[in-house]
Amino acid sequence: MKASVYYGKNDIRYEDVAVPEIEDGDILVKMKSCGLCGTDIHKAQHQTVTGPVVLSHEIAAEVVKVGKRVTRFRPGDRVVTAIHVPCFSCHYCDRGHFTLCEQFKPTNIEPGGFAEYIRLPELHVKHLTHKIPQGVSWEKAAMVEPIGCCLHGLKQAAITPGCSVLVMGSGTIGLLSAQLSAMMGASNVIVSDLSPFKLDLALRLGINHAINPAQENLEARIGEITDGLGVDLVVIAAGVSSLLPQAVNLLRRGGRVVVFSPFDQNNMVSIDAARFFRDEISIVGTYSLSSYEMPEAVEIISRNRINIDEMITHRWPLSSLGEAIEFAANPQHDVLKVIMQMDD
Ligand SMILES: [Zn+2]
Ligand SMILES: [Zn+2]
Incomplete structure (x- = not known):
């Protein structure tokens, strides 16, 4: 064979x-x-x-x-x-x-x-x-x-009806996670990516917002979309570890980051750790x-x-x-x- x-x-x-x-x-x-x-x-x-x-x-x-x-x-x-x-x-x-x-x-x-x-x-x-x-x-x-695999990750996400979700990275895992979040009741699903092709595709799939962080200020846009609250959930679906500190900053109080990506290069990053106690945020990992x-x-x-x-x-x-x-x-x-x- x-x-x-x-x-x-x-x-x-x-x-x-x-x-x-x-x-x-x-x-x-x-x-x-x-x-x-x-x-x-x-x-x-x-x-x-x-x-x-x-x-x-x-x-x-x-x-x-x-x-x-x-x-x-x-x-x-x-x-x-x-x-x-x-x-x-x-x-x-x-x-x-x-x-x-x-x-x-x-x-x-x-x-x-x-x-x-x-x-x-x-x-x-x-x-x-x-x-x-x-x-x-x-x-x-x-x-x-x-x-x-995306369902496995989203089980950690505790999606509730009406919540907002940002998916960083619009590859296959990102766009599946975004669509599944909407299916589970998220009402405001946002994706970010550097590829105009993938962002267009996301909008065609019914994702509410598609943001290119090279052209727009992601933090400002998330602020606008969520009335200054931040998102309930961030899913990281791109292998760029510097997305983690940014994801932490974009969460509403009590929000959660689900990391679904191999950060096996430049994997030491600093996050605003005060947010755990002050804002009860959480970060969880998922694999397979x-x-x-x-x-x-x-x-x-x-x-x-x-x-x-x-x-x-x-x-x-x-x-x-x-x-x-x-x-x-x-x-x-x-x-x-x-x-x-x-x-x-
Ligand atoms: Zn796979
Ligand atoms: Zn076992």
Whole structure:
């Protein structure tokens, strides 16, 4: 079978690899659509993983073979899945922190999403794999995993009807978080980004305000929009750590910042710490998703609760992964979600 294998920066090879063998509780799927995640681009560009490795975790696929003990799925089923499974019984899992479980990161699909065939191990089959409802396209189904991640983050956000939300960064995660916030009842949703293309897209998706901080004073605009109160919630969905002090300053009293971004460069920042005691603000982090968000994300997609179609801007065949990453990583390009596709 073919896979797009990452060996190092600017070195992704579309090559022959062995079809994974399945065991009795596993299933083998044929990839149909696979999303290119910001973290895949980050890993490839900043070389935070050592190759050879097959990236991607946003998979929509068709079941082609099932192990003897598998009863929930059969060949021909259309499924979505994610990549990490917690143990559900450790100190972290007992407290609902599934993504921090020691078993979480070591569990993985084989070899990764950017491959023709993928083995979903028994734990993934049991806890993370769901059928794609009728009428949902492959490429839309590939958005289930990122939607699940945003739901996971927004569970920390305590969105209440009528609240105001600022999402810093209007990439896929930013625009999904903004749309989901509105779906959950936020009445004033604001996004910020440096890309005019992404800001236009945000307005087309129904976001109330789209601000370019290079052209407008973000603090002044937030003041205007919220009558001087500040926003109830800031979601940081851009990997720029200097956004954190700014986010803290833009909160209303009692507001909250949800950080959903790898701040792994220049990560030491200063914030106005007096606001914790004086204004009861809070800052929480979020990463990935738990198995509980997968069915919720499937439901949101199948009922068209948010606009996904407009967010998918580019499609490439799996063989062009290197080109797709280079294109998507260039801030000059008008691109939001890239979907890699496997032909029949
Ligand atoms: Zn992702
Ligand atoms: Zn655990």
